[in-house]
Amino acid sequence: xxxxxxxxxxxxxxxxxxxxxxxxxxxxxxxxxxxxxxxxxxxxxxxxxxxxxxxxxxxxxxxxxxxxxxxxxxxxxxxxxxxxxxxxxxxxxxxxxxxxxxxxxxxxxxxxxxxxxxxxxxxxxxxxxxxxxxxxxxxxxxxxxxxxxxxxxxxxxxxxxxxxxxxxxxxxxxxxxxxxxxxxxxxxxxxxxxxxxxxxxxxxxxxxxxxxxxxxxxxxxxxxxxxxxxxxxxxxxxxxxxxxxxxxxxxxxxxxxxxxxxxxxxxxxxxxxxxxxxxxxxxxxxxxxxxxxxxxxxxxxxxxxxxxxxxxxxxxxxxxxxxxxxxxxxxxxxxxxxxxxxxxxxxxxxxxxxxxxxxxxxxxxxxxxxxxxxxxxxxxxxxxxxxxxxxxxxxxxxxxxxxxxxxxxxxxxxxxxxxxxxxxxxxxxxxxxxxxxxxxxxxxxxxxxxxxxxxxxxxxxxxxxxxxxxxxxxxxxxxxxxxxxxxxxxxxxxxxxxxxxxxxxxxxxxxxxxxxxxxxxxxxxxxxxxxxxxxxxxxxxxxxxxxxxxxxxxxxxxxxxxxxxxxxxxxxxxxxxxxxxxxxxxxxxxxxxxxxxx
Numbered sequence: 001x002x003x004x005x006x007x008x009x010x011x012x013x014x015x016x017x018x019x020x021x022x023x024x025x026x027x028x029x030x031x032x033x034x035x036x037x038x039x040x041x042x043x044x045x046x047x048x049x050x051x052x053x054x055x056x057x058x059x060x061x062x063x064x065x066x067x068x069x070x071x072x073x074x075x076x077x078x079x080x081x082x083x084x085x086x087x088x089x090x091x092x093x094x095x096x097x098x099x100x101x102x103x104x105x106x107x108x109x110x111x112x113x114x115x116x117x118x119x120x121x122x123x124x125x126x127x128x129x130x131x132x133x134x135x136x137x138x139x140x141x142x143x144x145x146x147x148x149x150x151x152x153x154x155x156x157x158x159x160x161x162x163x164x165x166x167x168x169x170x171x172x173x174x175x176x177x178x179x180x181x182x183x184x185x186x187x188x189x190x191x192x193x194x195x196x197x198x199x200x201x202x203x204x205x206x207x208x209x210x211x212x213x214x215x216x217x218x219x220x221x222x223x224x225x226x227x228x229x230x231x232x233x234x235x236x237x238x239x240x241x242x243x244x245x246x247x248x249x250x251x252x253x254x255x256x257x258x259x260x261x262x263x264x265x266x267x268x269x270x271x272x273x274x275x276x277x278x279x280x281x282x283x284x285x286x287x288x289x290x291x292x293x294x295x296x297x298x299x300x301x302x303x304x305x306x307x308x309x310x311x312x313x314x315x316x317x318x319x320x321x322x323x324x325x326x327x328x329x330x331x332x333x334x335x336x337x338x339x340x341x342x343x344x345x346x347x348x349x350x351x352x353x354x355x356x357x358x359x360x361x362x363x364x365x366x367x368x369x370x371x372x373x374x375x376x377x378x379x380x381x382x383x384x385x386x387x388x389x390x391x392x393x394x395x396x397x398x399x400x401x402x403x404x405x406x407x408x409x410x411x412x413x414x415x416x417x418x419x420x421x422x423x424x425x426x427x428x429x430x431x432x433x434x435x436x437x438x439x440x441x442x443x444x445x446x447x448x449x450x451x452x453x454x455x456x457x458x459x460x461x462x463x464x465x466x467x468x469x470x471x472x473x474x475x476x477x478x479x480x481x482x483x484x485x486x487x488x489x490x491x492x493x494x495x496x497x498x499x500x501x502x503x504x505x506x507x508x509x510x511x512x513x514x515x516x517x518x519x520x521x522x523x524x525x526x527x528x529x530x531x532x533x534x535x536x537x538x539x540x541x542x543x544x545x546x547x548x549x550x551x552x553x554x555x556x557x558x559x560x561x562x563x564x565x566x567x568x569x570x571x572x573x574x575x576x577x578x579x580x581x582x583x584x585x586x587x588x589x590x591x592x593x594x595x596x597x598x
Contacts, residue, residue, distance in 0.1 A: 002043055002335050003027065005566045006550045009063065009072045010252055011108070012239030013089040014101025017252035018108060019043060020072055020087050022061045024054035031187045032106050033318055034242060034249045035269040037130045039154060039187065044255060044341050045332040048132030051185065053110055055083050056120040056172065065232070065552060069212035070239050071205065072552075081117020081177065085110065088208045090184075090199065096214040098290060101243030105196065106187045109204045112173075113180035121181060123171040127154055131329050131343070138164045142195025145169045153193045158183035159201075219291070224587030226579075229546060232553045233576035237279060238291075240573050242318035246298035247271035248279055249318065251557070251569035257338035258515040258558055258568045265338050267345045268557075268569040270324055272315045273299055274398070275574050277358035281365040282580040289369045296362050296370070303359065304379050312386065314352045315345060324348040350396040351405070354414025356387045360421040361480065372428050381430055384422035388441040391415035398473050399509060407465040409453040410473040413482050416445045420481065446482070450489075459492040469511040472497055472521040478528045485532035494528060503561045505544030516558035516567045519548050523578030530585040538589065542582050555579065 003021040008028075011018040016031040018040075027042035027050045041048035055078045063074040071088040087110050092103040112121050128135050129150040136147035136154075144157030145164060156162065160173050160181050173181045182201030188194075215238065222230050241248050251268035258264040276295045284292040302320040306312050313322055326344035334341050360383055363370060370376075391412055394405035419442035423435050430438075452465040463471030474493060478485040501508045506517035507525055522545035529538035548559035550566060555575035557568030 002046060005256055005335075005556060005570055008043075008550075008554075008570065009065070009087075009552050010070060010236065010239055010554060010571055011072065011087055011089040012070050012252075013091055013104040013106070014239060014241055014243040015104055016089070016106070017239065018089055019252065020074075022063050022074060023052070024061075024074060024076065024085055025050045025052040026087070026108065028253060029108065029187075030269070032189065034240075034252065035267075035317060039127045039129050039152075041128065041131045041332065043253065044329075044335050045132060047128075048332060049126055049128035051108070051110075051125045051127070053085055053112055053121065053123045053183075055080075056122045059083070063552065066209055066212075068216035068235075069209055070235055071209055071212065075115075078117075078119055081119040082115040083119060083121060083175075084113050084115055086113075086205055088205050090204050091208045091211040093204070093207055095211055097218045098215075100211045100215050101238075101241070105199065107196075107199055107204070108185045109182070109199065109201050109208070110184075111180060111182040111201050111205055112175070114175040114177050116177050118174070118176045121171075121173045121175055123158070123173070123181075123183060124168060125156055125170070125183075125185065126168045128167075129154075131341075132332060135167050137167055138169050140164070143198060144195075146195065149191075151189070151191060153188050153190065155186040155188065155195050156183060157198060222584075224584060225590065226542075226546075226583040226586070229553065230580050230583050233555075233579050234283065236554065236571050236576050237283065237573060240571070242271070245301075245319055246294040247302075247316070247318040247320075248276045248295060248298075248573055250275050250574065251572045253569045254343060255338070255341040256335050256556075256567075256569045259338075260336045260567075261338055262515070263338075263340065264515060265334065265340060265342060266569070267326070267342050268572070270315050270345055270348075271298070271302075271318055273303060273312075273355045274314065274352075274358045275577070277355075277362035278574060278577045278581075280362035282577045282584075284366055289366065292362075292366050293369060296366060299359055299362065300376055300379055310390075311351045312355060312383070313348060314350060314355045315348050322348065346402075347396075347400045350400060351393075352398060352400070353387070353390060353393070353395045353411040354398055354408075354417075356383045357414035357417025357421070357480070359383055360418045364421040364424060367425070372425075377429055380422065380425070381434065384418055384430075384434075384438050387415040387418035387422075388438055391441070391445050408471075408473075409449060409461055409464060410471070410476055412445060412449050412453065412465070413474075413477055413480065416442055416449070416482055417480050419445065449482075454489055458496060459489075460496040461489065461493045463510055470497060470500055471510045472501055472507045472518065472524070473509070475521060475524040475528050478531065479524060485528050490528070491532065494525070497525070505541035506548070506559060506561060508561075516560045517548075518558055519545060519555050519572065519575040520557075520578040522548075523575070523582040526582040527578075527585040530582065530589040533589065535586070535589045538582075538586055542586060545582070546579065 019028040030036040042050040136149035254267035255265035397408040461474040526541040556566030556570040
């Protein structure tokens with residue numbers, strides 16, 4: 001059975017990601033990009049490949065991220081001794097601060113050291129390329145062993161002899177206290193690829209630690225509440241960023257189920273404009289302005305390709321690809337039997353009008369640092385014009401349902417945000433005639449939402465115009481300036497959301513939802529309470545949402561209300577963004593002298 005979602009840690013080289021379990025198994029590693037095919041896919045099927053290092057006897061484990069890094073140390077205690085396993089995805093040698101994630105070697109590096117006693121360490125590397133479809137053979141080559149067959153090659157090297165058995169390389173090493181063993185595994189594209197330069201495992205881990213610490217030190221300016229959590233969230237967001245372009249992927253995984261055994265299993269290894277735009281605001285104070293500007297620059301560069309079309313695409317590949325056609329991997333059993341396993345995401349064809357507002361809001365959030373050149377200004381004007389022209393149309397909504405378009409309240413308000421921020425930019429963005437036109441549409445849109453999107457009988461903003469069904473997404477209305485968080489309509493909406501969709505601070509997304517609580521909206525709830533001055537309740541909700549994290553602090557998309565276990569893809573970028581923004585709102589609520597959260 002695949003390891004539970006909560007028993008996984010993220011490794012990242014800021015171009016791809018790997019997951020390692022607390023039992024020493026790497027069971028997920030798509031490379032050289034986040035959305036590449038995985039060489040180890042035991043996360044989704046026991047028989048789809050893994051790389052395991054562990055004591056050759058029963059053990060209990062504890063683990064941590066080395067402070068300031070995304071390097072994992074796992075301590076495995078047996079009756080014979082204690083093993084410390086250190087795992088990293090190597091960063092480029094000598095890279096520091098903003099340079100990390102460039103020119104990476106695409107190599108996993110693993111170091112095992114016995115701390116006390118004496119024990120046998122077993123290492124088993126059993127890759128199955130292309131999500132388990134291709135079973136390559138191992139041959140001796142390049143001072144170690146290498147796979148033969150398929151469109152890429154893996155090169156495994158170590159400081160101990162390796163045994164080969166068809167498609168598996170293994171080793172059994174007897175170690176006493178103070179002794180160690182180490183291995184490196186490179187991925188190289190090409191059927192005939194030659195062996196890459198050898199890496200010294202211990203030196204590479206030391207350099208990767210120094211690289212992550214340099215980035216963390218450069219981005220340590222946040223001094224508000226929950227500082228450690230915010231800093232970890234910032235590192236996770238950096239770890240989910242494809243550094244060659246600046247694209248932020250929604251998560252490191254595909255097809256981890258929102259309901260165990262269910263079919264809501266999606267590929268989130270792509271870059272959504274909404275997530276990137278929300279990250280701009282979060283990182284502008286929790287990390288540094290450079291990170292925020294880079295995310296915004298990526299948005300402009302990829303979204304401008306839609307300028308001549310009626311629909312603004314909402315998700316792209318990490319290099320800006322637009323075609324993310326979805327298909328199923330029928331040969332994989334799925335995590336906990338949850339099928340189908342999907343690669344690609346059909347949401348790229350959806351129309352989601354709220355994204356117009358998120359992009360303009362991101363620009364507004366960094367307005368003091370934003371160089372509003374002619375190209376960028378023209379792009380933002382086009383977004384405002386789209387909002388003015390299209391806000392009356394139905395769309396797919398922020399939850400990407402596949403049941404057909406509706407007049408979603410949050411989508412309407414996203415258009416309102418686009419028009420409002422465009423007007424606020426003033427002469428920096430457009431002339432008086434455009435601003436008057438945008439303001440008129442903004443005001444009419446607001447009147448429609450207040451009239452048709454608020455159910456007087458229930459006393460709540462609802463999911464769609466004219467509906468009585470609740471949708472936790474309307475919390476964004478109190479966070480974007482559409483209404484004040486302490487407006488009586490917002491207060492009554494929040495009370496009803498907590499009563500009907502909530503479980504002591506955790507919220508499901510909509511009336512009748514059968515999956516778990518959605519972690520980001522729970523942080524939105526905490527932020528709404530904080531901004532409305534309900535600080536004690538804000539703290540309670542924040543802690544409840546933060547408790548959905550794994551023991552390493554990683555947040556998935558959802559949480560099972562019955563068990564507290566994470567559900568869905570992990571780590572989920574927007575969950576960590578929600579934590580950062582809620583922590584900032586709590587900080588400002590506790591110390592108003594810091595200024596308002598804008």
